[in-house]
Amino acid sequence: LLDHPRLKLFITHCGYNSLLEAGMAGIPVLVMPFFFDQFRNARVAERIGWGLYFDKRLLLKSNDEFKLALQTILENGR
Numbered sequence: 001l002l003d004h005p006r007l008k009l010f011i012t013h014c015g016y017n018s019l020l021e022a023g024m025a026g027i028p029v030l031v032m033p034f035f036f037d038q039f040r041n042a043r044v045a046e047r048i049g050w051g052l053y054f055d056k057r058l059l060l061k062s063n064d065e066f067k068l069a070l071q072t073i074l075e076n077g078r
Contacts, residue, residue: 002027009073010051014041023050028073032056 002010002025012018014031019041022029029051031042042053052073058065 009070014038014045016041019045019050028077030054030069030073 001007002021007025007027009030010018010022010027011030011032012022014029014033015038019029019031023045029045031038031045031051032054033039033042034056045051046053052069054066054069
């Protein structure tokens with residue numbers, strides 16, 4: 001699925017396997033961690049340029065930040 005040519009972005013909780021698969025496929029990620037190591041994985045993904053970290057709590061207030069994060073990744077790649 002991640003190797004499909006029409007896939008432009010992968011939204012993930014940032015589990016280790018999901019992150020590795022996205023990295024191997026070269027797909028930028030928008031990561032919304034929920035538990036444990038996912039937060040560390042999200043910071044690593046952002047630091048190495050694989051994608052952006054998004055705090056899921058922002059969705060409770062408005063979807064504007066989410067739209068901005070999606071737009072940023074889609075326009076700039078990683």
